[in-house]
Amino acid sequence: NKVKEVTMDMAPNMAKAVRRCFSNAKRVIDRFHVQKLAYDAVQELRIKYRWAVLDDESRKIIKARKEGNHYAAEILANGDTLKQLLARSRYLLFKHTSRWSESQKHRAELLFLHFPRLKKAYDLALALGDIFNKCKSKEGGLTKLALWHHQAENAGIESFESVARSIAAHHPNILHYFDNRSTNAAAESFNAKLKAFRAIFRGVRDTKFFLYRVMKLYA
DSSP: OOOOEEEEOSOHHHHHHHHHHOTTOEEEEOHHHHHHHHHHHHHHHHHHHHHHHHHHHHHHHHHHHHTTOOOOOOOOTTSOOHHHHHHHTTTGGGSOGGGOOHHHHHHHHHHHHHOHHHHHHHHHHHHHHHHHHHOOSHHHHHHHHHHHHHHHHHTTOHHHHHHHHHHHHHHHHHHTHHHHOOOOHHHHHHHHHHHHHHHHTTSOSOHHHHHHHHHHHHO
16 A cells, blocks of 8 residues: 555556555556557558568569569669568667667668658657657646647558557556656566576476575575
């Protein structure tokens, strides 16, 4: 009953556990889980385009063989084919533009030139992150989220429409972030350490001994 605030993801079982165990606590949906939804939507669109390019290339190869010709994919200015461009753009789409290397800037320029809807999706993901970075109050956050929701719905990108609906459904708990700007980044970081430690042993048989070692290393 003394717990005043809990940061969590959007999982309903997590919300149920928090309601039962910390009945007086304010539930805060972690901003990074919200942003991850947007970046996952960007990646979904990238993968969709990649499959389309692969399918188109396969048809062209078959056609070239029937005509007795050799098919050669177009090479872009940075040395990538269109298929390679989409595959190698995965990580740059998770980064802010300020953190791109020169080669990533060139690759992004070509990517957005050939796939303008991907640029729109990436800009939407960045805009969502900026709301959490720049807004100082719940009122400002609510206004910005409402504007973002409108942009996402009108973008014509199905995955972002799903993200917008999910944010709308959870927005009261998302807005609680602006009270104390709390995240569960520390817990996620510790969780990553535990997973890495467990992976060293290819799994765990003796749980008690494993927890004892974790206590000695990290407690």
